[in-house]
Amino acid sequence: MKIRVGVFFGGQSVEHEVSVITAMQAAAALDRTKYEPVAVYVTKELAFFTGENLLSIESFRDIPAALRAAQRVTLVRDGAEVHMTAYPPKKLRSSDMGVLHAALLAFHGTTGEDGCMQGMLETLMLPYTGCDVTASAIGMDKWAMKAAFMMNGVPCLPAARISRTEYYADTAAAAECAERGAGGSYPIIVKPYNLGSSVGIGLAHDRAELLTALEEALQYSNAAICERAITSLREINCSVLGDSDGARASVCEEPLGQEGFLSYADKYQGGGKGAKGSGSEGMRSLSRKVPAELTPEQTAQAQKLALDAFGAVGAEGVARVDLMLDTADGSFYVNEINTIPGSLSFYLWEHSGLSFTQLLDELLELAFKRRRRRDSLHFSFDVNLLANATLGGGKNGGKGGVKGGAS
Ligand SMILES: Nc1ncnc2c1ncn2[C@@H]1O[C@H](COP(=O)(O)OP(=O)(O)O)[C@@H](O)[C@H]1O
Ligand SMILES: [Mg+2]
Structure with a gap:
């Protein structure tokens, strides 16, 4: 049987549309001999939908029509499996919309990249790609991220x-x-x-x-x-793939913006102010130099900082670390880590000898590995605190009042 991979995307985020593009790119690149992609589209109102049609970019030109043709679902754990069930439940047919073995997260921004979805998937015990709850939350909070960088000696701007x-x-x-x-x-x-x-x-x-x-x-x-604001700025990005057992850095890229700083239009609409691109190529359409023109020493330094930043926030899976090179004095600063980078940074890994298909395979392997590791943790002690417990209160009150406790 193939591994049914829920491709999760959308969500309540200003980057909702970009997430649709990342998801379609990823679904198309999944190894179909091994995996079966299943769309799990999360609307801006946070309703979950599945359907074949939600795996095609054309459907998203008319979202209300796409949702009418799709099925609203909720996720439930049933014994050892996680299933999608129709919502509201079907009256005359089974509401079961199939099992999911893993979640491939293609969200960007709030609710999907910030730990919220990760928390939901933890409680379902469904393996999911990328960072865990904590690393996701740190990666989304530019203040917490700076704290994590500073605590770990990663250079960033005060x-x-x-x-x-x-x-x-x-x-x-x-x-x-x-x-x-x-x-x-x-x-x-x-x-x-x-x-x-x-x-x-x-x-x-x-x-x-x-x-x-x-x-x-x-x-x-x-x-x-x-x-x-660094006035003589070159932006250098580097992707990192792995977990705390081992991670590696991709080639570096230099995104080329047309305004003072890279705007949303630069990033997704292929140009500066007034650009009209469809944005359908996602991060790939941004004009960029891959690999970035750097000296071998600068490249090595950028890759080391990217690995350090990845480790500092406890990241897992694939992330993109964005660096700022102040050309006035040659110093590098880590600007931020993106824990679910646009297009999952596949174009950087392609330049590093790893196809998008292989990248996704590795991400899913890491997801299963983390789940196995969590499953081997103990979540109860031998002493059953509740076997003889009463809410006695008594002299001690509260916690101390539970009789038969092990504390
Ligand atoms: N300290 C800075 N000096 C100069 N430009 C900056 C600085 N910080 C951010 N920028 C510019 O603003 C862009 C967006 O900032 P960033 O911190 O990456 O936020 P976002 O999470 O929105 O990508 C960067 O890609 C860069 O072009
Ligand atoms: Mg950025």
């Missing part, structure tokens, strides 16, 4: 975190805090703390622009990260 509450309670104090955290000079870059794809990011050259940028970022997120 910053300030300004919450919406702080900003509207005392705007001047918040602006001062932002300026101080960013190193005391302009220009300053302001980003929502938990988004991706450059959504809500602004550049400020003075206090007035800082306030505008903060207000913009705080429309998308409850907090904004402010850091020094």
Whole structure:
């Protein structure tokens, strides 16, 4: 029997559409001799749907029509298996929509890349690709990520975190805090703390622009990260594949934007302001140099930093680490780790001698390995605390009041 792989995508995220593209690319690349892809599309309202039609990009030109032709489902664990069941249940036929043996996660952004879906899949005990709950959550929070980098000696820019509450309670104090955290000079870059794809990011050259940028970022997120903007910047990205037992770095790429910083249009619509590309090629359509033009020493340094960043957040599966090279003095900083990178970074692995099909195979193997490891953990002690327990209360009250306890 083939391994039924749920290709999970969509979700409540500003990167919902990009996720559809990643999912279609991945489903098409899965080794069909071994795996059977099953679409699990999550709408922006967080309803789950399955259906053959949801494995074809054309269906997503008219999403309401695609959903009418698909089946809404919920996921349940039944004995040793995880099944999809029709919702609402069917009256005259079985509601069982089939078993899933693993989840291939192709989400980007909130609810899918930030630990939420990972948590749901943990409770279902369904193996899933990529980072676990904690690493996913750290990777989505630009502040927690910096903390993890700094604790592990990974070079990154110091910053300030300004919450919406702080900003509207005392705007001047918040602006001062932002300026101080960013190193005391302009220009300053302001980003929502938990988004991706450059959504809500602004550049400020003075206090007035800082306030505008903060207000913009705080429309998308409850907090904004402010850091020094590197003015002589080259962006270098490197993918990492593996887990804590061993990971390797891909070739590096240099994405080439047409604006001051890479915008959503640059990343997905093939150009700068006003570009009209369909975006259907996802991250592949971004103009980029692969491999990046770097000296062998710079390449080695970038790959080492990528591996260090991957380890610092406890990442697993495939991630992309985005570095900033300050050409003024040649120093590298780790900007961020993307725990479910656009197009799963397959184009970087192709350049490193691994096909997309092989990459997916490795990701699924890692997912099964993590599940096996979790399954071998003990979740109970020999002493059955509840065998003779009563809620006695008594003198000790609370915890100490449980009789027959092992504490
Ligand atoms: N400190 C910085 N200096 C200069 N440019 C930056 C800085 N931080 C981010 N950028 C630019 O903004 C883009 C988006 O920022 P990033 O932190 O990667 O957020 P996102 O999660 O939205 O991709 C980067 O790709 C880069 O072009
Ligand atoms: Mg980025």
